Amino acid sequence: MKIQQWITACWATLTLGLAACNGTTSPQETTLVPRPVSVEKSDGAFRFNRNTILAIADETQRPMAENFAALFTRSAGFTPTVQTGQEGDIVLIPDSTMKAEAYELKVTLRQITIKAADNRGYFYALQSLRLMLPPAVEEQAETDAVWAVPAVTLKDEPRFGYRGYMLDVARYFLPKEDVIRMIDCIAMLKINRLHLHLSDDNGWRLEIKKYPRLTEVGAWRVDRPGKTFPERRNPKPGEPTPIGGFYTQEDMKEIIRYAAERQIEVIPEIDIPAHSNAALAAYPEYACPVVKDFIGVLPGLGGNNSEIIFCAGNDKTYTFLQDILDEVMSLFPSRYVNLGGDEARKTNWKKCPLCQARIHREHLADEEALQGYFMGRMADYVRSKGKQVIGWDELTNSKLPDESIxxxxxGYGQAALKAAAQGHRFIMAPARVLYLIRYQGPQWFEPFTYFGNNTLKNVYDYEPVQPDWKPEYEPLLMGVQGCMWTEFCNKPEDVFYLTFPRLAALAETAWSPKGQKDWPSFLKGLDNYIAHLSAQGITSARSMFNIQHTVTPTADGKLEAKLECERPDMEIRYTTDGSTPTAQSPLYEKKLVIDKDITIKAVTFAHNEQQGKLLVLPITWNEATARPLNGIPQAANVLVNGLRGSLKQTDFEWYTGDLGKDISFTVDLQEEKDIRECTIGCITNYGMGVHKPRTVKVELSIDNQTFTEAGILAFTDADIFKEGNFIEDLAIKTDGRKARYVKFTLETPGNCPPDHVRPGQPSKIYIDEVIIK
Incomplete structure (x- = not known):
């Protein structure tokens, strides 16, 4: 049985409860994502057929009703009829007593009724109905399925009015057709805000007719084949710029229209004053006049070029940006405009005579206050056009623009509370939980990104309202937003892979009542939602089926291997004889105790079918393995757990000390040994500024009091700051000298050199494993 068949089986038994597909019904459970406020089950099921009539209250509901009916056209071979009135098999009934966006969906054997106060409520009811149908309803070809939904009454309404998804189309340009596919996917989750990050250092994505060079120049960057985003070097004058793209205003109108039919408001972001190299590559006259370097569209982080931002002292800058915003605000019906305001480094403002004159003339305290002036002036212009301003939380570092959101x-979004303390509304989008660019599962199986895990369970467990909040903060919280930054995306499938299924977990937080989360129940609904995506050919990650490992030394000189899967409905099967696990292999039930060389292989199963990827743990014993470490935090035990780290330095197998500080520790071998060689592994990740130490020194001791130097390795800048992502073992021969204690001291390599992609930034050391022979 393939995984798609298994998910379909789950739908049949857990979601619909239809028995044997023979017309009889046995409803068991209706499991939806996001979870409805209340579910009252009944007996039987409603069946769709070619005679089904969907009755709408008025013509404004026709687009959503016809979109729902069209699901059956290809997959079922018939299309329910949509007509106005109160006579039908599915009837939309206005109820002005209900809250905005709320709905009541009642399914009986003979009829489906939907009550709502507005079209949003009707639409969300139809999305619930869509997810109650077999996933085959999403297929492009006619399919043999039972087109039925269980008898049930749902009463539902959202927790938050703002349920957002940010899509970064600046770093990676997502074609219009894929944006439209994404809109359909997020609409099923009742997401109602699509925040489009349209401009950044790496690309300008929207046609502005008054300034055509924004897309002629700003939409295109150089190619750096084989290099990840942080590794890419800046462009040089005259280099070809084949990578990129942009949306014409007609494209954007189509996206906005499509989203509106699915009750999604598209919010544009024009990020200022920073993240502006793409715009300034097209119109460099709006940078500070002290900037003499070539300004190009950045293919990566940009190094010092990322400090090139709009000149706050030049009045023409404001006119330029106002002209752009005039076209943006005319194009987007949204009540909101996001002006960014994040990560603005003031290096050039400090040197710019125009900016310094502005600070003096406006009686501003410093460059941070100048940003407050800049953002306030632009925000006032947006507000004068009847729009509301949203900005990132750096706006709280100076005077907040009036009425800004x-x-x-x-971190966890705490800076937003500074705005709440001043009476401003806010939205929580904490990087530590809701940034979808981070690893979504055990890193050994995931495509490369910056660092850190935001797993499906992490996102699901997130609660925006914290116990230590002041009472006045919660009413100002508009909602939550997941952010899909696309630095590491190279094709549309990458964007979908990183977005799903985690956005479904966020949707549950955004929609469902506080305190009613149920992880096992959510997973049932999630499997059904993913099956609907799969039927559309949408890529989603299966990271939740993979195994996270932890191998730690014990007090008695052994190792313990802990295996975990975030899905409680999975079985972990493992072997230690080198064979690949099967459904009949030993079931993992407790930590495995290890005292010799061994290879553990493990994988998750459900219903006797493999679900996750194969985990292989080759544990190799040496004299340091499972021995105590002195002078270093407990986290450093990964250095002596017999397991090597991967090419991802944040995979929990590497140890790093405090940034910019040397690392020193002692291994206690617990008895005297003849030491022939001492080795420490290190990783280079050039784009992340991770490099090997400047020096490695090994000292030996019998008594842990008197140490004798056994050897030292020293490296030049050319040795240290090499490009690439690779692992090196740094070995020192010790000629069989006796010792019980082995001391390692690693000197930090210092700041990255001027020709590095991170010039002047502190480099970092990551080490694993200690090998003593």
Missing amino acids: ILGWQ
Whole structure:
């Protein structure tokens, strides 16, 4: 049985409860994502057929009704009729007593009724109905399925009015057709805000007719084949720029229209004053006049070029940006405009005579206050056009623009509370939980990204309202937003892979009542939702089926291997004889104790079918393995757990000390040994500024009091700051000298050199494993 068949089986038994597909019904459970407020089950099921009539209350509901009916056209071979009135098999009934966006969906054997106060409520009811249908309804070809939904009454309404998804189309340009596919996917989750990040250092994505060079120049960058985003070097004058794209205004109108039919408001972001190299590559006259370097569209982080931002002292800058915003605000019906305001490094403002004159003339305290002036002036212009301003939480570093709405993103979004304390509304989008660019599962199986895990369970467990909040903060919280930054995306499938299924977990937080989460129940609904995506050919990650490992030394000189899967409905099967696990292999039930060389292989199963990827743990014993470490935090035990780290330095197998500081520790072998060689592994990840140490020194001791130097390795900048992503073992021969204690001291390599992609930034050391022979 393939995984798609298994998911379909789950739908049949857990979601619909139809018995044997023979017309009889046995409803068991209706499991939806996001979870409805209340579910009352009944007996039987409603069946769709070619005679089904969907009755709408008025013509404004026709687009959504016809979109729902069209699901059956290809997959079922018939199309329910949509007509106005109150006579039909599916009837939309206005109820002005209900809350905005709320609905009541009642399914009986003979009829489906939907009550709502507005079209949003009707639409969300139809999405629930869509997910109650077999996933085959999403197929492009006629399929043999039972087109039925269980008898049930759903009463439902959202927790938050703002349920957002940010899509970064600046770093990676997502074609219009794929944006439209994405809109359909997020609409099923009742997401109602699509925040489009349209401009950044890496690309300008929207046609502005008054300034055509924004897309003629700003939409295109150089190619750096084989290099990840952080590794890419800046463009040089005259280099070809084949990578990119943009949306014409007609394209954007189509996207906005498609989203509106699915009750999604598209919010544009024009990020200022920073993240602006693409715009300034097209119109460099709006940078500070002290900038003499070539300004190009950046293919990566940009190094010092990322400090090139709009000149706050030049009045023509404001006119330029106002002209752009005039076209943006005319194009987008949204009540909101996001002006960014994040990560603006003031290096050039400090040197710019125009900016310094502005600070003096406006009696501003410093460059941070100048950003407050800049953002306030632009925000006032947006507000004068009847729009509301959203910005990232750096806006709280100076005077907040009047009536601005703050996106809390840094850390857990705490900076947004500074805005709330001043009476501003805010949206929580914390990077530590809701940034979808981060690893979504055990890193050994995931495509490369910056660092850190935001797993499906992490996202699901997120609760935006914290116990230590002041009472006045919660009413100002508009909602939550997941952010899909696309630095590491090279094709549309990458964007979908990183978005799903985690956005479904966010949708549950955004929609469902506080305190009613149920992880096992959510997973049932999630499997059904993923089956609907799969039937459309949509890529989604299966990271939730993979195994996270932890191998740790014990007090008695052994190792313990812990295997975990975030899905409680999975079985972990393993072997230690080198064979690949099957459904009949030993069931993992407790930590495995290890005292010799061994290879553990493990994988998850459900219904006797493999679900996750094969985990292979080759544990190799040496004299340091499972021995105590002195002078270093417990996290460093990964250095002596017999397991080597991967090419991802944040995979929990590498140890790094405090940034910019040397690392020193002692291995206690617990008895005297003849030491022939001492080795420490290190990783280079050039784009992330991770490099080997400047020096490695090994000292030996019998008594842990008197140490004698056994050897030292020293490296030049040319040795240290090499490009690429690779692992090296740094070995020192010790000629069989006796010792019980082995001390390693690693000197930090210092700041990255001027020709590095991170010039002047502190480099970092990551080490694993200690090998003593």
